[in-house]
Amino acid sequence: MSSRSVTIKDIAKILGISKSTVSRALSEHSDVNQETRKKILEVAQQLNYQPNALALNLKQQRTNTIGVIIPETVNRFFAKAIGGIQRVANLAGYNVMICQSDESYITEKNNLRSLIASHVDGVIISVSSETDRTDHFDLLLQKKIPVVFFDRIREDLHTSQVYTDNYEISFAGTEHLIQQGCQRIAIIAGPQNLHNSRNRLNGYMDALKKHDRPVKESYIVHSNFTGGNIEEYTRYLINLPQRPDAVFAINDYAAVEMMHVFKKNGLKIPDDIAVLGFNNENIGRFVEPPLSTIDLPSYDMGAVSAEILLAQIRDASAPIQRKLVKSQLIIRESTHRITTP
Amino acid sequence: MSSRSVTIKDIAKILGISKSTVSRALSEHSDVNQETRKKILEVAQQLNYQPNALALNLKQQRTNTIGVIIPETVNRFFAKAIGGIQRVANLAGYNVMICQSDESYITEKNNLRSLIASHVDGVIISVSSETDRTDHFDLLLQKKIPVVFFDRIREDLHTSQVYTDNYEISFAGTEHLIQQGCQRIAIIAGPQNLHNSRNRLNGYMDALKKHDRPVKESYIVHSNFTGGNIEEYTRYLINLPQRPDAVFAINDYAAVEMMHVFKKNGLKIPDDIAVLGFNNENIGRFVEPPLSTIDLPSYDMGAVSAEILLAQIRDASAPIQRKLVKSQLIIRESTHRITTP
DNA sequence: AAAAATTGTTCAATCGATTGCGCATGATAC
DNA sequence: GTATCATGCGCAATCGATTGAACAATTTTT
Numbered sequence: 001m002s003s004r005s006v007t008i009k010d011i012a013k014i015l016g017i018s019k020s021t022v023s024r025a026l027s028e029h030s031d032v033n034q035e036t037r038k039k040i041l042e043v044a045q046q047l048n049y050q051p052n053a054l055a056l057n058l059k060q061q062r063t064n065t066i067g068v069i070i071p072e073t074v075n076r077f078f079a080k081a082i083g084g085i086q087r088v089a090n091l092a093g094y095n096v097m098i099c100q101s102d103e104s105y106i107t108e109k110n111n112l113r114s115l116i117a118s119h120v121d122g123v124i125i126s127v128s129s130e131t132d133r134t135d136h137f138d139l140l141l142q143k144k145i146p147v148v149f150f151d152r153i154r155e156d157l158h159t160s161q162v163y164t165d166n167y168e169i170s171f172a173g174t175e176h177l178i179q180q181g182c183q184r185i186a187i188i189a190g191p192q193n194l195h196n197s198r199n200r201l202n203g204y205m206d207a208l209k210k211h212d213r214p215v216k217e218s219y220i221v222h223s224n225f226t227g228g229n230i231e232e233y234t235r236y237l238i239n240l241p242q243r244p245d246a247v248f249a250i251n252d253y254a255a256v257e258m259m260h261v262f263k264k265n266g267l268k269i270p271d272d273i274a275v276l277g278f279n280n281e282n283i284g285r286f287v288e289p290p291l292s293t294i295d296l297p298s299y300d301m302g303a304v305s306a307e308i309l310l311a312q313i314r315d316a317s318a319p320i321q322r323k324l325v326k327s328q329l330i331i332r333e334s335t336h337r338i339t340t341p
Numbered sequence: 342m343s344s345r346s347v348t349i350k351d352i353a354k355i356l357g358i359s360k361s362t363v364s365r366a367l368s369e370h371s372d373v374n375q376e377t378r379k380k381i382l383e384v385a386q387q388l389n390y391q392p393n394a395l396a397l398n399l400k401q402q403r404t405n406t407i408g409v410i411i412p413e414t415v416n417r418f419f420a421k422a423i424g425g426i427q428r429v430a431n432l433a434g435y436n437v438m439i440c441q442s443d444e445s446y447i448t449e450k451n452n453l454r455s456l457i458a459s460h461v462d463g464v465i466i467s468v469s470s471e472t473d474r475t476d477h478f479d480l481l482l483q484k485k486i487p488v489v490f491f492d493r494i495r496e497d498l499h500t501s502q503v504y505t506d507n508y509e510i511s512f513a514g515t516e517h518l519i520q521q522g523c524q525r526i527a528i529i530a531g532p533q534n535l536h537n538s539r540n541r542l543n544g545y546m547d548a549l550k551k552h553d554r555p556v557k558e559s560y561i562v563h564s565n566f567t568g569g570n571i572e573e574y575t576r577y578l579i580n581l582p583q584r585p586d587a588v589f590a591i592n593d594y595a596a597v598e599m600m601h602v603f604k605k606n607g608l609k610i611p612d613d614i615a616v617l618g619f620n621n622e623n624i625g626r627f628v629e630p631p632l633s634t635i636d637l638p639s640y641d642m643g644a645v646s647a648e649i650l651l652a653q654i655r656d657a658s659a660p661i662q663r664k665l666v667k668s669q670l671i672i673r674e675s676t677h678r679i680t681t682p
Numbered sequence: 683a684a685a686a687a688t689t690g691t692t693c694a695a696t697c698g699a700t701t702g703c704g705c706a707t708g709a710t711a712c
Numbered sequence: 713g714t715a716t717c718a719t720g721c722g723c724a725a726t727c728g729a730t731t732g733a734a735c736a737a738t739t740t741t742t
Binding site: 005007008009019020023024027051052054055056057058059060 | 727728729730731
């Protein structure tokens with residue numbers, strides 16, 4: 001009848017014993033008579049007793065909840081990462097509280113504050129593109145709340161980090177374009193303040209250098225992920241005196257949009273211009289020609305992050321970990337030139 | 342030094358007064374001398390006092406957290422809905438706990454159990470495609486936890502519901518195809534157990550009837566959202582003795598994949614066959630020809646759901662609401678026939 | 683048979699807040 | 713000068729668990 005839940009007090013009253021005994025019987029701690037325990041378990045079962053998580057939270061000062069801060073859920077990369085985090089967390093009996101920073105430092109800071117206020121047991125975070133400082137993380141360290149950074153990491157902080165080989169995979173992607181006979185490779189690079197973007201750009205440049213290709217400023221364009229001005233950049237590249245014969249794009253959406261513009265301008269892909277994307281979105285499989293791209297292990301990065309975090313939650317002395325999860329080059333037709341020179 | 346947080350007890354001790362007074366001063370309840378209050382606020386400020394949310398949760402039996410259960414975060418529709426939910430919730434000072442059912446009834450049930458165990462103040466849910474019963478929701482109603490169903494709703498339950506006009510928009514989409522001169526319109530419909538899919542199918546059929554087109558079984562194909570066998574279905578349609586001259590697809594990914602197969606088979610879009618998608622994915626803007634589609638108001642549905650839920654959380658006697666958020670037909674080239682008969 | 687150890691249980695404090703009730707104190711009323 | 717009342721504050725219970733310490737009751741040891 002009453003919507004009040006059953007407590008150990010209720011069980012104790014029914015059996016005419018004390019709360020302590022009930023508690024000990026249920027948590028199987030020690031020193032409870034087998035018969036008493038049996039009776040307690042029976043009554044508990046019968047009343048469908050569920051321990052009040054709120055009381056436990058207060059008493060034990062933990063919540064069995066981990067906080068996650070990501071730039072945005074609509075980004076497929078992060079959506080998949082959440083999947084990995086949740087799988088691991090739920091299996092371990094943890095809930096997941098998700099916040100979006102919307103690529104804003106202020107929001108990220110607020111998210112962090114509210115997660116801390118909620119007493120989450122640990123935090124997994126991928127910093128916003130706007131974030132260029134780390135002072136807001138001090139509170140976490142100060143309160144000794146375990147943190148794992150993933151993908152968009154902060155190498156300067158002494159915390160666990162999970163990342164992928166942005167440099168190496170960009171190097172590999174660029175080298176692949178070179179091997180296809182491309183001479184003038186342009187890149188649409190990400191925001192300069194993002195560590196990952198810089199790594200990717202470096203991988204691209206070093207691959208060019210290795211193969212004695214010049215690195216030309218005019219072939220490097222910085223964009224953000226929203227892709228507002230991709231069309232403009234594409235036209236710019238098309239109209240260069242030395243038009244590039246390949247382009248390595250920041251992400252698949254940019255790549256697809258560029259392909260669209262190239263085709264409208266009568267350029268053949270990949271022979272006039274090869275296109276390599278980033279992120280392995282579904283879309284890449286269905287465009288004409290199918291898009292070569294780089295598969296980022298987002299799900300795995302999420303899962304690994306959660307595992308590391310849980311280890312640190314369970315054992316405060318667990319060591320900081322830095323873990324690499326490898327990306328993979330996926331070659332389709334948009335970079336596959338039949339006629340290599 | 343100590344990582345223990347400041348409590349009202351600390352403040353009380355410093356000022357040599359009782360906890361009660363501190364509490365009353367901070368919550369501005371009543372009956373506190375202005376001077377005493379001032380001193381308390383000062384000390385609180387100085388020590389950077391933050392009330393312990395866990396203690397409040399226990400005392401007040403609420404958590405300022407709302408639970409969300411969706412089929413999957415990688416689905417862009419739901420990812421956007423989460424955005425809307427979070428925006429509204431955060432502005433109101435609520436946290437959001439997100440669970441994925443992975444389109445599984447069992448998982449959905451487990452999610453629900455863990456949200457209830459976490460004492461969330463309310464739940465927003467879009468049921469899994471596998472869910473064909475409602476018994477697991479009884480516990481929510483029994484515990485009087487406010488619920489809002491959105492998009493994938495359950496009309497049979499007496500709870501708030503937020504949905505879009507699947508029937509009307511499918512009717513409109515089909516009518517649009519008819520107006521473009523299409524005679525034989527096929528449909529790739531969603532899973533039959535989903536309410537939304539049935540509504541969409543009905544809209545399609547009724548539009549055909551209204552314009553005296555026959556409804557042919559052979560033009561109706563049921564698929565799920567994973568899109569595993571779209572290619573096969575497409576071939577089936579192409580090889581029909583009376584090949585359709587338009588297809589209305591369950592979602593944009595299916596539509597794009599179909600376009601791909603049509604083009605490979607030498608069919609011209611939209612003149613040989615028009616293609617209409619569903620969901621307004623980014624991808625649709627970049628395929629050749631750009632895809633006509635239906636824009637589902639996912640963000641708004643999330644936001645509206647959160648608003649209704651919060652209203653019910655704040656006032657238990659707030660009425661149940663059923664709210665329609667309209668979809669929109671977006672016409673691009675894949676259905677735009679120049680040569681209407 | 684007295685001392686010691688074991689077993690099973692209860693008491694009461696604790697986590698960190700809120701809040702009803704009661705008690706001083708001083709002001710006002712009559 | 714006593715009765716009444718408002719003001720300001722403290723006591724202690726409460727939310728629902730856990731847990732150290734104390735204490736009976738019984739058994740074992742010597």
